[in-house]
Amino acid sequence: MDYETEDHETQYCFPAINSSCIKGKRSRHEYNIMYVFFSLLSVWTVFLNLLVIISISHFKKLHTPTNLIILSLAVADLFVGLIVIPIQAIKLIETCWHFGDIFCGLFLAFTGVLLSASLNNLVLIAVDRYVAVCHPLLYQQKITTTKTLVIICICWLWSSTYNISFITDNGYFDRASRAYMCYGECPFMVSFAWGMTDLFLSFIFPCTVIIILYLKIFYVAHQQVKVINSLMKGGKCVTEGSMKRKSESKAALTLGIIVTVYLLCWIPYYILSLTVNTVISFKIATFLLWALYINSGLNPLVYALFYRWFKVSVKHILTGKIFQTASSLVDILTDYHT
Numbered sequence: 001m002d003y004e005t006e007d008h009e010t011q012y013c014f015p016a017i018n019s020s021c022i023k024g025k026r027s028r029h030e031y032n033i034m035y036v037f038f039s040l041l042s043v044w045t046v047f048l049n050l051l052v053i054i055s056i057s058h059f060k061k062l063h064t065p066t067n068l069i070i071l072s073l074a075v076a077d078l079f080v081g082l083i084v085i086p087i088q089a090i091k092l093i094e095t096c097w098h099f100g101d102i103f104c105g106l107f108l109a110f111t112g113v114l115l116s117a118s119l120n121n122l123v124l125i126a127v128d129r130y131v132a133v134c135h136p137l138l139y140q141q142k143i144t145t146t147k148t149l150v151i152i153c154i155c156w157l158w159s160s161t162y163n164i165s166f167i168t169d170n171g172y173f174d175r176a177s178r179a180y181m182c183y184g185e186c187p188f189m190v191s192f193a194w195g196m197t198d199l200f201l202s203f204i205f206p207c208t209v210i211i212i213l214y215l216k217i218f219y220v221a222h223q224q225v226k227v228i229n230s231l232m233k234g235g236k237c238v239t240e241g242s243m244k245r246k247s248e249s250k251a252a253l254t255l256g257i258i259v260t261v262y263l264l265c266w267i268p269y270y271i272l273s274l275t276v277n278t279v280i281s282f283k284i285a286t287f288l289l290w291a292l293y294i295n296s297g298l299n300p301l302v303y304a305l306f307y308r309w310f311k312v313s314v315k316h317i318l319t320g321k322i323f324q325t326a327s328s329l330v331d332i333l334t335d336y337h338t
Contacts, residue, residue, distance in 0.1 A: 010022060011023040011025075012184075013095075013096035013097070013098070013183070013184030013185075014096075014183055014184055017183050017184075019182055019183045020182060020183050020184050021096060021182035021183060021184035021185050022182075023094075023095055023096055023184075024095030024096075026093070026095070031093060034089070034092070034093045035089070035093060038085060038086070038089035038092075038093070039086075039089075041081075041085055041089075041293075041294065041297065042081050042082070042085045042086050042089070043081075044081070044297050045077065045078070045080060045081025045082075045085060045293075045296050045297035046078060046081040046082050048297060048300035048301070049074045049075075049077045049078040049081065049296070049297075049299075049300055050078060051300065051310075051313075051314050051317060052070065052071070052074040052299075052300050052303060052310070053071060053074050053075060053078065054313075054317055054322070055309075055310060055313035055314065055317065055332075056068070056070065056071040056074075057071065058313075058317075058322055058327070058328050059313060059316075059328055059330060059332045060328050060329055061309075061330070061331055061332050061333050062309065062313070062332060062333075063145060064145070065128060065143045065144065065145055065147075065148040066125070066128050066129075066132075066255075068145065068148050068149060068152060069121055069124045069125050069128060069148065069152065070125075070303075072117070072121050072124075072152045072155075072156075073118060073121040073122070073125075073299065074299070074300070076114045076117045076118045076121065076296075077118070077296035077297070077299060077300075078296075079110075079114055080114055080293055080296040081296055081297065083110065084110070084111050084114060084293060085293050085296075087099075087107060088111075088289075088290075088293065091186065092286070096184045096185070097184055097185050097186035098184070099186075104186035105167050105168075107186070108167055108186070108188060109163050109164050109166070109167040112159075112163035112166060112167065113156075113159045113160050113163045113164075115292065116159040116162065116163055116202060117155060117156055117159040118262070118296075119202065119206050119207075119262075119266065120155040120158070120159060120206065121152075121155065122206070122210055122258075122259050122262060122263075123206050123209055123210055124148075124151060124152065124155065125255050125258075125259065126209065126210045126213040126214055126217075126259065127213065128143060128148075129213075129214075129217050129255055129256075130213045130216060130217055131143055133217050133220050133221050133224070134216060134217065134220045162201070166190075166194060166198065169191075169194060170189060170190050170191055170194060199270075202270075203266075203267075203270045207263060207266070207267065210259055210263065211263075214256055214259065217256070218253075218256065221253070254302065254303075254306040254307065257302055257306070258299055258302050261295060261298060261299075261302070262295055262299075265288065265291045265292050265295045266292060268288055269285065269288035269289060269291070269292060309332050309333055312332055313332050316330070316332075
């Protein structure tokens, strides 16, 4: 890495190419701090989501429809930390794209798949919690592990097909269609038709579904908890089914926090991405985009705060107990003191 020695000296991303983009200037101090920060962010995101993936994959008691969706979300977050954050960090710090046009298209498609899959997983979580809280008698029949796995696979397939088509139709694999661009940049450009389509399919529709379902969930859960608490205060017998519904309501609240945090990051970024690309809006959009990436490292913290099974499973993983014979059969839901 060559650093600028004079303020008036202009450096290019690819000095040997006439159409090269101009390289931005950073001090050595700023350069080092940014690389350390984004490296730690990447390691943090990968490590925490790997704990979630190992926990749910290893322990049989955690193989529930809800946890399978959480596992799918953790896989998307893991790849954000493993691939997207490092490459985006290099692009941001170096102010140049050094990986070529083909990889630019592939990277944007891959990032789009992960973000789209994350949002689809949040929709699945909302549907799962809606049935569990609002129609508890139908949950065991309608929401099974096999059905959930199939739907998760369909969501990933849809995300992949849609985003590859999106990137291909917008000319990211055709240099001739982007001849006006300088060499050394990988901007996100989209046609008006695709922009409107994406606005509905990737923003308005899923966010509307999530918000409506959770409003219904929180209303029904609040009513159920009120009834159960009044029975307990009155000294009346509370059935196992009633306590299970209270537990389902608590789980809905926990997952609702994850959904809310994600939407708080997603909605402002998507709205801003539709505005005119001014210098100010570009800086804000960059900040909000990184808020989406940072969100991938926040979800496991929510699990750690609200899910006791996650705390216990992490303890088993870090102490090496998962390598013991039949460790996968441990009742992680009740084994709080091992």
